[in-house]
Amino acid sequence: MDIRLTQFSHGGGCGCKIAPAVLAELLAHAPAGILPPELMVGNDSADDAAVYRLNDSLALIATTDFFTPIVDDPFDFGRIAATNAISDVYAMGGRPIMALSLVGMPLDKLPLEAIGKILEGGAAICREAGIPIAGGHSIDILEPVYGLVVMGLVHPDRVRRNIDARDGDVLILGKPLGVGILSAALKKGLLDDDGYREMIRHTTRLNRVGEELAGIDSVHALTDVTGFGLLGHLLEICRGSSLAAQIEFAKLPLIAWACAFAREGIKTGASSRNWSGYGAQVSLPAAFEPWQQALLTDPQTSGGLLVSCAAAAVPEVLAAFHASGFSEACAIGRLEAGPAGVCVL
Template sequence: MTTTPRLTSLAHGGGCGCKIAPSLLREIMSHVPAGVLPPQLLVGTESSDDAAVYQLNDEQAVVATTDFFTPIVDKPRDFGRIAATNAISDIYAMGGQPLLALALVGMPIDKLPVETISQILEGGASICAEAGIPVAGGHSIDVVEPIYGLVAIGLVHPQRMKKNSSARAGDVLILGKPLGIGVLSAALKKDMLSEAGYDLMVQYTTQLNRVGTALGQLEAVHAMTDVTGFGLLGHLLEICRAARLRADLGFDAVPVIPEALELVQQGISTGASTRNWASYGGEVVLETGMPEWQQKLLTDPQTSGGLLVSCAPEAAAQVLATFHDAGFAQAAIVGHLTEGNPQVNVRSIL
């Protein structure tokens, strides 16, 4: 009798933790020519934003993105749901509304039964249905490691898209979901994650960031991004570089999944966290005496993480209420932006 292997055993990494390290990615992209840049291309690769945006007319712009990765969990349907939620998030991070998706499927056909592969795709399709969009096609190949994700297409008003370069000095920073997904995934691989911890991991990673569409309608929301594989520090630094601002972050204000907090203090973390710090640690100033586990959490790769919002301080209460009303109970103010060279200063308390 043939035993179906664990999905995570077939992959060298998992979820957004398998992303290429940010410093290496910047080096690779530095050798890639920009190509044709029509004036209708409102957002391209210039600021490491979440999605490309192409203006169609005065009222509409297409938002296009893609995201895929190797398994972060062993249950096929959960893997599909997580990957789809993560991919669609980039549309919401631009303030847009998703329209349709295309599936990207790479599977080791000699190792996984048809039923398992079907469950992965069914999980992704279920999330697309929840988002109100169809899976309108896709592409599949036979590969060594299982890979699944989506191309996601959406629409946004050209004047309401939220570029990461539009953040302003004085803005408040609000994070929509708690950190710790990478830590939980590392514990899962070591058989150290509780059943309740697994359920929480799936709950957060399959929670659609659809609140981004509503936040995109608020003029006082100046910039948004979603926190994924580069960790909170990495994606905040992308805002800082794009807007040429400095960020002050208060660790004690950052929401963290309780079991992840316990595990990281026991030394559980991902290799991606170490790679992230090696890539951008020179742009981060940590408070003297800050323990290493706090650094690990701030660089922890989030799969399908929360939205990071930069908004005017007078709108912070409204933004928090919008998050909370949409089911993001742990959304919290975690820092603010000021004039200064692009970097992040981390203290225990703001």
């Protein structure tokens, strides 16, 4: 098919999320809804999914995620979107059980074959996760949009929120940063085949290790790094837990191709919007380079899990990541008492 999906979208992947500052303003005006006692996680925190307690031993996780194309290949787009959506269940410590498709396509512009490939890609990832696509909804729309509603299960005691981090916790990141920069390079026609394969390798790897991590008592908080970049999602942990974070740039896992492009000034528009939304809460070294800042604010699509755990649990957490194929996972910093914010060393 002689078609480039990204030509139909103004942004791509999680980079098309509403900017943090705008989202905060929108949510501030949202009316308060019903808050039953069974609702363990809802709108009161900036978490990855909602959690509803069914009984003393079972809770339901519900989430949804969808976006415009981040790559041109329809099958790969479907795979990335599905992986990203399912990740929210893993980020809560749960096991996905079922998905519903969300499909919006410009039927006058995209051939049905291309749309079918997108759906095939999503179905392939759901099979890998061991869940059915049990239904969904579709509309005719101006830009291609695809994603999933995903439901999962978790024991109430194993729910891992992003607001339960503790003073002295170590921060561990499961996937390297730079996917958004690679997507920007792709749209400019600069990403070669090796770089593209690296991008697909990271964005289609399920974060299923999250369920195992939730079984470690000393893992206090979990989230996944997506459209707001590492700094944005780390700040959500800091604000929710009333803690300050220190991270060491030299310890961050980074995609080599992304570093090279960042040095050339290539980044997404979302990266700049992210910094405008939360840069005031971030302290950078005096000699910090613009390309380094771009990696910290880079919107990740289907990004890695960010773990806050006791220092004594670091070997066990890293062992779980590495045994699950996340060889790049590493400790990147720590949390401490102080006003919510991030200090980059």
